[in-house]
Amino acid sequence: MAILKIARLGHPVLLARAAPVEDPTAPEIARLVADMAETMLDANGLGLAAPQVHVSLRLFVFRQGSDEAPTVAALINPELVPLDDATETAWEGCLSIPGLRGAVPRARRIGFRALDLQGRVVEGEAEGLTARVFQHEADHLDGILYPMRMPDLSRLGFVEELARFQETDR
Numbered sequence: 211m212a213i214l215k216i217a218r219l220g221h222p223v224l225l226a227r228a229a230p231v232e233d234p235t236a237p238e239i240a241r242l243v244a245d246m247a248e249t250m251l252d253a254n255g256l257g258l259a260a261p262q263v264h265v266s267l268r269l270f271v272f273r274q275g276s277d278e279a280p281t282v283a284a285l286i287n288p289e290l291v292p293l294d295d296a297t298e299t300a301w302e303g304c305l306s307i308p309g310l311r312g313a314v315p316r317a318r319r320i321g322f323r324a325l326d327l328q329g330r331v332v333e334g335e336a337e338g339l340t341a342r343v344f345q346h347e348a349d350h351l352d353g354i355l356y357p358m359r360m361p362d363l364s365r366l367g368f369v370e371e372l373a374r375f376q377e378t379d380r
Contacts, residue, residue, distance in 0.1 A: 211244045211245055211247075211248045212245050212248065212249075213245075213248060213249050213252050214246065214263040214264075215263065215264065216253065216258075216262055216263060216305050216306060217261065217262055217263065217264050217306055218306050218308070219306055219307045219355065221264075221306075223261050223264050223266055224261055224262070224306055224353065224355060225353040225355075226261070226266055226353050227351070227353050228259075228260060228266045228267050228268045228351045228352075228353075229266055229267055229268065230267075230287050231267050231268055231269055231286045231287055234269075234286045234287070234325045234326070234327055234328075234329045235327065235328060235329045239267075239269070239327065240327055242260065242263075242265060242267075243269070243271060243284045243327060245263070246258050246260065246263055246270075246271045246284075247271050247282035247284075249263060250273065250305075251273070251282065253305050255273070255305045256272065256273050256339075256343050257270055257271065257272040257273065257343045257344075257346060257347040258270060258271050258272075258305060258347070259347045259348075259350030259351055261350050261351065261353075262305060262306050262350060268286070268287045268288070268351045269284055269286045269287070269288075269351075270284065270285055270288070270347035270348070270350065270351070272284075272285070272340075272343050272344070272347065273343075283326075284326065284327060285324035285325075285326075285344070285347075286324055286325040286326065286327070287324055287325055288322055288323070288324035288344070288348055288351070289322065289323045290321070290322050290344060290345060291320060291321045291322075292317035292319070292320055293317070293319040293320060293321050293335060294317075294318075294319060296317070296318040296319065297315045297316060297317055297318060298315070298316065298318050299313050299314065299315045300313065300314065300316070300342060301313055301314075301372075302314045302342070302346060302356045303369070304346070304355065304356055306350075306355070307355065307356070307357070309368055309369055309370075310366060310368055310369070311366070311367065311369055311372055312356055312357055312360050312363075312365055312366040312367075313360065313362070313366075314342075314356050314359050314360055315359065315361065316341065316342050316346075316359075317341060317345065318338070318341065319335060319336070319337040319341060320335065320336050320337075320341045320345065321333070321334070321335050322334060322335070322344060
């Protein structure tokens with residue numbers, strides 16, 4: 211496994227719609243997922259999409275389990291749908307936009323359907339932080355970065371400044 215270079219805001223790969231994964235069981239996909247998992251854990255992220263590591267494919271990895279013993283799973287060619295009209299605004303960061311956080315509205319509950327590394331259909335529902343992570347990472351697959359979802363850019367700031375002025379509490 212290897213730590214991959216993370217694309218940062220301004221790189222064109224982050225603004226392009228990613229291509230579907232043709233064969234989720236291919237060895238190169240398993241290798242990519244393993245490398246992405248290692249990269250995400252090393253960067254202390256909650257999720258990481260393939261375009262963020264300069265690979266324009268429709269897949270992302272996400273952290274599960276406890277902070278002491280995290281596991282990583284992957285969703286390949288994911289499809290997400292809001293389950294109702296309820297939304298919530300919460301602070302988000304992004305490994306491709308280091309040092310910044312923004313208040314982003316997202317669907318509170320989503321349904322998802324994707325493939326796993328064995329090519330099996332994985333489907334279910336997610337809410338709260340998991341739903342937020344899935345939506346954030348799926349946005350990367352469509353060339354959307356979280357500031358593009360923000361209706362109020364006055365709620366975007368550097369982590370240190372937000373903490374200093376307790377912005378995260380408002």
